[in-house]
Amino acid sequence: MRRAGGGRHGRNVTTLVVGAGHAGLAMSRCLSDRSIDHVILERGEVANSWRTERWDSLRLLTPNWQSRLPGHHYGGDDPDGYMTMPEVIDHLDGYADVIAAPVETGTTVTSVRAVDDGFAVSTTSGEWSCRTVVVASGACNRAVVPTCAAGLPAGVTSLTPMEYRNPDELDPGGVLVAGAGATGIQLADEIRRSGRTVTLAVGGHVRAPRIYRGRDIMWWLDVAGILGERYDQVDDLGRARRLPSFQLVGSPERTTVDVNSLRHDGVRTVGRLVGVRDGTAQFSGSLRNQCTLADLKLGRMLAAIDEWAAAQGLDDEVAPPERPAPTAVDDDPPLGLDLTSGEVRTVIWATGYQPDLAWLDLPVRDRAGRLVHDGGVTPVPGLYLMGMPFMRRRASTLIDGAADDAAHLSAHLAAYLGDELVADRGAALSGR
Amino acid sequence: MSTTTTDQQTGAVDNGVDVEFLRSAREMLTAEPGGAAFRWRVTNTWVNGTHSRSTAYDFFGLGDEQRHRTTFAFDTDHPEVFASEDNGATPVELVLAGLAGCLTAGIAAIAQQRDIQLRSVTATVEGDSDVRGVLGADPDVRNGFSRIAVTYEIDADADDADIEALVAQSQKRSAVFDVVANPTNVSVQVR
Numbered sequence: 001m002r003r004a005g006g007g008r009h010g011r012n013v014t015t016l017v018v019g020a021g022h023a024g025l026a027m028s029r030c031l032s033d034r035s036i037d038h039v040i041l042e043r044g045e046v047a048n049s050w051r052t053e054r055w056d057s058l059r060l061l062t063p064n065w066q067s068r069l070p071g072h073h074y075g076g077d078d079p080d081g082y083m084t085m086p087e088v089i090d091h092l093d094g095y096a097d098v099i100a101a102p103v104e105t106g107t108t109v110t111s112v113r114a115v116d117d118g119f120a121v122s123t124t125s126g127e128w129s130c131r132t133v134v135v136a137s138g139a140c141n142r143a144v145v146p147t148c149a150a151g152l153p154a155g156v157t158s159l160t161p162m163e164y165r166n167p168d169e170l171d172p173g174g175v176l177v178a179g180a181g182a183t184g185i186q187l188a189d190e191i192r193r194s195g196r197t198v199t200l201a202v203g204g205h206v207r208a209p210r211i212y213r214g215r216d217i218m219w220w221l222d223v224a225g226i227l228g229e230r231y232d233q234v235d236d237l238g239r240a241r242r243l244p245s246f247q248l249v250g251s252p253e254r255t256t257v258d259v260n261s262l263r264h265d266g267v268r269t270v271g272r273l274v275g276v277r278d279g280t281a282q283f284s285g286s287l288r289n290q291c292t293l294a295d296l297k298l299g300r301m302l303a304a305i306d307e308w309a310a311a312q313g314l315d316d317e318v319a320p321p322e323r324p325a326p327t328a329v330d331d332d333p334p335l336g337l338d339l340t341s342g343e344v345r346t347v348i349w350a351t352g353y354q355p356d357l358a359w360l361d362l363p364v365r366d367r368a369g370r371l372v373h374d375g376g377v378t379p380v381p382g383l384y385l386m387g388m389p390f391m392r393r394r395a396s397t398l399i400d401g402a403a404d405d406a407a408h409l410s411a412h413l414a415a416y417l418g419d420e421l422v423a424d425r426g427a428a429l430s431g432r
Numbered sequence: 433m434s435t436t437t438t439d440q441q442t443g444a445v446d447n448g449v450d451v452e453f454l455r456s457a458r459e460m461l462t463a464e465p466g467g468a469a470f471r472w473r474v475t476n477t478w479v480n481g482t483h484s485r486s487t488a489y490d491f492f493g494l495g496d497e498q499r500h501r502t503t504f505a506f507d508t509d510h511p512e513v514f515a516s517e518d519n520g521a522t523p524v525e526l527v528l529a530g531l532a533g534c535l536t537a538g539i540a541a542i543a544q545q546r547d548i549q550l551r552s553v554t555a556t557v558e559g560d561s562d563v564r565g566v567l568g569a570d571p572d573v574r575n576g577f578s579r580i581a582v583t584y585e586i587d588a589d590a591d592d593a594d595i596e597a598l599v600a601q602s603q604k605r606s607a608v609f610d611v612v613a614n615p616t617n618v619s620v621q622v623r
Contacts, residue, residue: 274614285613289603296597332579367465 010127013039017134020046020103022069022092023387024136026402029070029099030410040101041123043108047092049138054085056166057190059250061182062218062398069095070403082250113361118382132413136386140353151276153339157346164348167194173345176281178273180205181244184350185257192267199337200262202287203272207294208246210256214319224308227395231375241390259291259327270333279340291327376409382416384409449544467494483509483519528557531608538602548594551587
């Protein structure tokens with residue numbers, strides 16, 4: 001592998017990878033395999049988001065065996081467990097060492113611009129030029145906070161999951177959690193266990209049992225090929241990419257946390273938070289339908305698993321099919337909650353995450369500001385993405401999906417460099 | 433059942449919905465979101481007492497002024513138990529009709545998209561309200577519905593779970609369901 005060269009306009013390298021998380025490291029390994037010289041620019045340290053932007057109790061939603069990376073498997077003694085954040089950091093640190101990843105830490109990319117022969121990249125520690133760029137800086141850099149948050153009355157603290165660490169740091173009063181994806185249900189659960197009253201505003205969500213027929217749900221989704229579904233084979237890709245995360249928690253007890261379990265533990269469930277008016281939080285009247293939609297979707301997923309298991313002759317090896325109880329909903333859940341009464345002291349916005357690519361000065365967004373790409377290949381030649389939701393496969397969202405994506409996109413990138421080389425030589429031969 | 437068998441064999445599900453048009457409209461308006469801005473208009477004129485007449489004719493959409501095939505008129509009034517002349521449905525019943533009309537249209541479209549032949553679809557809509565609210569008799573009672581219940585009876589070439597999914601998806605995509613289930617800023621002015 002050639003070392004990054006110096007030059008009048010900063011340093012030069014064939015490929016720059018932005019971000020040294022699982023996606024950037026997986027890409028680095030694949031680029032090394034192809035002898036493509038590259039450098040990973042990392043704003044913090046390896047696994048920075050996992051180090052600095054997660055709450056204390058969080059564990060991966062996927063079992064340990066499923067944290068596969070190119071040429072690397074979990075080697076510990078608890079393949080069915082779920083990594084804590086320190087374990088994830090160790091896992092990725094170890095991988096960076098094993099693959100000798102060329103990481104420049106403490107280097108924040110401030111802009112990427114297109115120039116004649118590739119890209120000019122500015123960072124907090126100098127200028128770079130390169131032929132190709134892989135954006136692997138993460139899909140969850142910013143918490144999405146709805147505009148109605150501006151209407152919260154004084155005395156109510158507004159918190160994103162990236163700021164939240166544990167219940168001890170919260171005001172002793174009640175908490176309203178907006179959003180019932182993995183983040184929302186996990187925070188509602190642990191905050192309720194801290195003794196606080198918790199209201200959970202439930203919009204669109206994806207219900208999933210932790211264990212189904214005696215096996216981890218992620219095992220089923222993996223072996224039955226559901227995680228391997230390709231982006232160009234689903235009916236409505238936009239919708240599939242916007243789907244909220246599964247209602248899952250990784251816990252040593254392998255418990256299922258869903259709307260039913262939270263209700264059982266005393267969490268009040270209400271409809272989606274749709275506004276804050278005159279100090280009152282307003283909830284949608286659609287709670288029942290949101291829960292029905294999630295129950296029906298769960299039923300279809302479990303039926304697909306059952307069908308696959310039967311076809312594989314697995315029925316004698318695993319527990320019999322079962323269906324979780326339908327989600328219980330109050331007849332008349334409250335449509336409003338007075339935020340000035342003092343009952344609610346904290347609102348947590350578990351309403352999704354977005355990438356932060358403000359530094360990417362390239363035409364890769366649609367009118368709505370969403371990234372435009374075909375399975376990670378952007379409209380800008382030589383610019384690639386990694387780690388975006390359902391980027392190439394359903395598994396692209398997971399650590400486990402990075403290997404396949406990196407293998408494919410590094411091949412595309414190598415072919416692009418090859419074509420460029422041929423074009424350059426052709427130009428040289430014709431005397432231009 | 434004989435037509436059902438034929439339909440399934442030929443795959444010719446026909447609920448009278450042009451799904452291809454809806455699909456292409458979705459693609460077109462994704463590319464050109466300006467055309468997606470619609471403005472619906474109704475004109476309402478007082479007749480006498482609690483009786484008034486609303487008409488719907490023109491509206492704006494797809495970047496231009498549009499017209500219905502004809503002017504549609506709706507009389508609203510209050511019933512005789514309120515000492516009115518009962519010249520039309522109450523306005524709240526018209527809201528329930530709007531909700532059901534929207535959900536049923538959605539069911540037909542989604543069924544067409546999912547290759548489900550509908551034979552009959554009937555909705556019963558019940559809206560509960562405590563009229564002490566509108567009479568000003570109790571400030572703690574809401575003017576509007578305390579709850580709305582819609583019950584569908586559907587005969588279709590699909591199992592119960594698929595029919596339930598149709599109805600659930602229709603709610604998810606329904607304009608009037610959104611209008612009644614979520615807050616909307618309303619401005620009322622005098623010219």
